[in-house]
Amino acid sequence: MAAINIKTAIRVNPQCYAYTLPQVPSKNGWTKIGFTERDVNVRISEQLHTAGLKPNICWHLLATYRTEPFGNFTDKDFHLYLKKLGFERESGTEWFKIDPNIAKSNYNDFTENHGVVNDATDTACPYTLRDEQNDAVEMTLKYFNSHKNGEFLWNAKPRFGKTLAAYDLCKRMKAKNILIVTNRPAIANSWYSDYETFLGTESGLYFVSSVDGIKDKKYVYSRSEYVDKVSKEDNDDRGCIQFVSLQDLKGSIYFGGQYDKLMEISDTKDEKGNYKGILWDILIIDEAHEGVDTYKTDIAFDHIRRCHTLHLSGTPFKALANDKFSQDAIYNWTYADEQAKKRDWDQKDEFENPYENLPCLNLYTYQMSEIIKDKLTKGIELDNNMEEYAFDLNEFFATNESGKFLHDVEVDKFLDALAKQEKFPFSTDELRNELKHTFWLLNRVASVKALAKKLELHPVFSKYKVVVAAGNGKPDNEEESRKSFDRVNEAIKNNDKTITLSVGQLTTGVTIKEWSAVLMLSNMSSPSLYMQAAFRAQNPCLFKGSDGGFYRKENAYVFDFDPARTLTIFEKFANDLIPKNAGNTTDTEKRKENIKALLNFFPVYGEDNSGEMTLLDAESVLSIPRHIYAREVVERGFMSDFLFANISGIFAAPREIIDVINNMQAIEEPKALNRVNVDENTADELCINDNGSVELSTEQVVGTAKDLFGEKIYSTVSKGLESMADEIVKDREANPQSKKNELDELQKKFSKPLTDIMMETVKQKYGNDLKKSTQNQLERDIHNKTSVIVKHEYGEYAINANKLEKEKEEKIVEAQNRGASMVDISKLDEEYNNRKKENYNQLIQDIKDKLNSEEAVKSMTYDIVETVETEKLNKEKESIEGSVRDHLRGFSRTIPAFLMAYGDESTTLENFDKLVPEDVFFEVTKSTQSDEGVTLAQFRMLRDGGFYYEKDEHGNEIRDEKHKKYFEGHLFDEVVFNDAVTEFMKKRAELADYFSESNNGDIFDYIPAQKTNQIFTPKPVVKDMVDRLEKENPNCFDDPEATFADLYMKSGMYITEIVKRIFQSNKMKELFPNEAVRLNHIFANQVYGCAPTEIIYQICRRYILGFSDRIKIEKDNIKLCDTLEYAKNGKLEDKIRELFGFEA
DSSP states (O other): OOOOOOOOOEOOOOOEEEOTTOOOOOOOOOEEEESSSSOOHHHHEEEETTTTTTOEEEEEEEEOOOSSOOBBBBBBHHHHHHHHHTTOOOTTTSSSSSHHHHHHHHHHHHHHHOOOOOTTTOOOOOOOOOOOHHHHHHHHHHHHHHHHHHHEEEEEESSOOOOHHHHHHHHHOOOOEHEEEHHHHGGGGHHHHIIIIIIIITTTTEEEEOOOTTTTTTTOOOOOOOOHHHHHHTTOOOOOEEEEHHHHHHHHHGGGSSSSSGGGGGGBBBBBBBBBBBBBBEEEEEEEEGOOOHHHHHHHTTTTEEEEEEEEOOOOOOGGTTTTGGGGGGEEHHHHHHHHHHHHHHHTTSSOTTTTTTTTEEEOOOGGGGGGGGHHHHHOEHHHHHHHOOOOOOTOBBBBBBSOBHHHHHHHHHHHHHHHTTTTTTSHHHHHHHEEEEEEOOHHHHHHHHHHHHHSSSSTTGGGGEEEEEETTTOOOOHHHHHHHHHHHHHHHHOOOOOESSTTTTSSSSOOOTTEEEESOOOOOOOHHHHHGGGGGSSSEEEEOOSOOEEEEEEEEEEEOHHHHHHHHHHIIIIIIIIGTOOOOOOOHHHHHHHHHHHHHSEEEETTTTTEEEEEHHHHHHHHHHHHHHHHHHHTTOOGGGGGGOOOGGGOOOOHHHHHHHSSSSSSOOOOOOOOOOTTTHHTTTTTTTTBBBBHHHHHHHHHHHHHTHHHHHHHHHHHHHHHHHHHHHHHHOOOOOTTTTHHHHHHHHHHHHHHHHHHHHHHHHHGGHHHHHHHHHHHHHHHHHHHHHHHHHHHHHHHHHHHHHHHHHHHHHHHHHTHHHHHHHHHHHHHHHHHHHHHHHHHHHHEEEEEEEEHHHHHHHHHHHHHHHHHHHHHHHHHHHHHHHHHHHHHTTTTHHHHHOOOOOOOOTGGGTSSSSHHHHHHOOOOTTTTOOOOOHHHHHHOOOEEEEOTSOOOOSSSSGGGEEOOOOOOHHHHHHHHHHHHHHHHHHHHHOOOTTSSSSSGGGSSSSSSSSSOOOHHHHHHHHHHHHSSSTTTGGGGGOOOSSOOOSSHHHHHHHHHHHHHHOOHHHHOSSSHHHHHHHHHHHOOOOOOOSHHHHHHHHHHHHHHOOOOOOOOEEEEOOHHHHHHOOOHHHHHHHHHHHHO
């Protein structure tokens, strides 16, 4: 088995270069200064070869700083340095009016002073936006111009260049007051760096911030410094870019916190009602969606006055924007867009490809289920129903109460496979050196801890530093995430190889550039979350190798172990999560084209039939999940739900189709035949929409809610809320100090009367039909809806309470300073305490009023009705669909018998109806209860669909266009069916040689016993009976004249066992040394068989005589004859003599 090809990084040579063009007079005195990581001569040749010019390459030097902090830079950093020194630059180019030798001297200085020029004039570099950046700015500007208080989203993947583009938008808007809020203080550097490089103070905007990491930068002012500076300049055109962290914002008393800061940002008013804070021209929210306590974030933003809002998100999925933004308020920039630009960049451009350092993602998906096939692929039996097998990574890595893996031995096998089998990513030293730092994602903290222990003991993985980044298992725990981030970076700094284990932490909001691969060890089914985790490895990384050379991460990898799940997600990523592709839900060819386009930049490798890893095409991405299901179909004798498709289409089926399905023998044999309870009204009764899903109309929800709860609900809720509000106020009077968990308590208390009242009504109506899980879900929904209102009102209250407390402190200090008496101060204190009490009481009243509003109560009742009624109808729908599947399984169990009798390698769903004679098809599919079989025409209707005419009350077709209807059909998944046939035929060929001792099973393990007279005797029973025959008739298999007959064959297994015994007899070997001669003698003279039906006859012939392609049997005695009827009439002996030509 060949090792996989993993190549994470390529060697590069980051360097700046300088050349002149002596032949071009206009360039006299000018020097071109560029950057490349490739060969300088090649790079310059790309720029000039079409012009036929001969450059004078003056120098090229390594682009690294020579003093601390060490690191790399590009020509842009050096360009800025030259501009600070006052050298002229040709607009829109990299040409500077400087002698190349002076430039070299300045370059050497730059590598030591990091570009710091103490007496430099404030000067910014000119820039040109890339096309996509300019598109984003123009689209946003257009939207803002037509939408007052407009909110716009840049749903752009990291490295898009959002900061520069956002600044350019502000310039075009002529914005003077710009507020930037982020949940990631660490990105402050990029905002400041782009400000210093491209805007500077000459833009008329000052950079204001107190965020750690940038507050001491040269051009950063505190708010007070900025106000002081502007007041002295007397320039109305001056403005500011204020940068604050979300943590600082929420810590301000003006936004619900405890600290007196950032008042200028808020909508606070003075005593006359005038705003004290700023009206911002634009609020830019950078990755704020990642924060916890989102209600606090929302309330904080509610208290910022602004004209427009720009949201920036690095999550490359449209899902984020579904609810809040319309399509014309979103600019999307995806991984596919980025990689297409990288590929299509014109190398002749004098600027270096800005996308060159963005790695390409590669996906390898393995069938880990093969490692544990015996343990997990058989399915489980519940209530006499075989549950469908589906490999589950979460189950595979599940632990018991003591923290040990439930499938401990299998996990050991998995780790050994990773480290030893060549197709896996850690199987050789070369591969391990390519994947030095990786990120492994599981779904339980206990699983992470158990796996960490195993890795530390493993002979290969013990050489890796294992970092557990799981904490309490909550990915949104900011403090835990920061600790994990620091520990990972520390481990990478101090160890050559690391493995980070997580259950969700570090999947968003952080950049660990050294990670080169993600291992998906959880059953993550959300495409957006899956891809978000996958992109953790795609961050650019330039690093120094052990050989002293520089290397650039060129490829990043995702390793997954559930191909069916993974490729389904990949297909959804290509078609549903890339915004421009979304909406093509039914066009198969279009979806395939989208996959093909994505594969250009995100290659996928999967296992072929021999287990080798091979590059997949678009067709494979779509079909492999169903290929995997096909193997399960064969394992289960074609009685698997994976075989069926479009089951919901049954609700649009004509009566005749329902009758066909009802006449099929269900897989379970009930006392009476359960009918599929569907008629022409069922779809409407179950509210089935065009997609086959239950969807209640607004009118149905409103009407049912009104019938269920009535008008009385409002008075009942009002009384319950009034009582709870009184109780809360009294409790506060008795315990005036606010509790630490006050908000939680208020949510619980206010949700209780609503939950009790509404759930009591629901239970009375639905009784035992209401599942416990649904009841719990409804209670959570009521609590959540209550919490939204409580949180909002409490957030406003907290802001006012903090302001009041601040005002109180100021008044008391003022009173103390003017020498007021203690009596006056005490009165002042009491006055504010009373106002505080009034505020609290008003809070409770406001919450009560909001919850008691008709809108709130209706919303809750509507949600309850929609949830319960949808579940109720879904239950009915699923019951009907389950019944349909039961009946279809009763039909599909006949498929292996048909394949054994008539099938070959060319058999498909399309030609299956041409395979079997009409009468045989009908007979074999006949139900023992309805005595009805399936005709080939009916099968074609189930398979292909077709037109039909509605009937009148007398059952006659109304053959006009108005009553002409179409049934979609397609109840069988064609890919799964065809693959299952191929798999079955392969099994038949593998197991055909019943003489081989290596064949432990036989093909009848995959052919279910039929509900007619075709019941196969198990092979162990056959062997036992033949053993007894030999015991009762010693040496019977040594006699060449002995004859054996099975006069009522079902499979031919008795005949094959007898043939095998005779063939292997030493005596027979002496008499007939030639195997072909011996076998022909046995079949012509010693074994006889009768099959009662046409299909059993064909099955027996194929099984008995199909053992070899090498040996041809010239004559046999396998006959089609139902001997039972002759036996009943006492004429069996005569019939046998006639069949086989025996003399009387």
